Amino acid sequence: MASELKAKIISVAARLFRARGYSAIGVTDVCKEAGVSRAHFYRLFESKRDLGVETIRVFAADRAALVERALRVELPIRGQIQRMFSMLHAEQVAAKQQTGSAPGSPFSMFAGETSGEDAAALRAEIEAAHAEWRRRLSTSLSEADSRGEIRLPDSSYAAEAIVAFAEGALALARITDDPRVVADLAPAAMSLMIDRKATGSWPLILLSTGSFQSTAG
Secondary structure (H helix, E strand, O other): OHHHHHHHHHHHHHHHHHHHOOOOOOHHHHHHHHOOOHHHHHHHOOOHHHHHHHHHHHHHHHHHHHHHHHOOOOOOHHHHHHHHHHHHHHHHHHHHHHHOOOOOOOOHHHOOOOOOOOHHHHHHHHHHHHHHHHHHHHHHHHHHHHHOOOOOOOHHHHHHHHHHHHHHHHHHHHHHOOOHHHHHHHHHHHHHOOOOOOOOOOOOOOOOOOOOOOOOO
16 A cells, blocks of 8 residues: 555656656645645655655656667667657657647756755766666667677767767757657667767768768868
8 A cells, every 4th residue: 555655656746847847846745736644755755855766766667668678679770769769759749648748858857956955866866767778778789780780889879879869859849849859850869879989080870771971071
């Protein structure tokens, strides 16, 4: 029973944080929306920061599951990344149908919390979520390199660039209230699979064509 109530409070908090931002929501707001007393809340959570950390961990688990499904190897790497962006787009569409607006990244609601006692703990959880995303993507890029699909000595850098690009696309979806942004920008993510160790140029992904473009100039 306690675990179910805790999950309900986290779900309510996630919705409120997404709508108004972490800093704007207090424990009283969450308790009122969830229909629990503050005393009951503090039996389950030590503080609002604890609730924020637990909420981020739920988002992180959801994101990790999405990425794992997207990066299955039955598709070549280009198809895997396209599928990842398609799934992120589908999440935005579903959320907009439910709430009336595109929510963007689930981590962005904590962006305003840049100071104070909560900031370090929240940033650490978000960084851990992104680190896992980068790790899983880097593994897929390395495997694609081993299969000869791409030539990419520095898969970790490419993974970092793609994750940053995806978060930016999600942020733009929220700003414009248009989930299509995520799907429309997916092809551009392919050009981020780059070798930063190249001398004098930034070669782009080598896929099935056996050739590449360079931004040297």
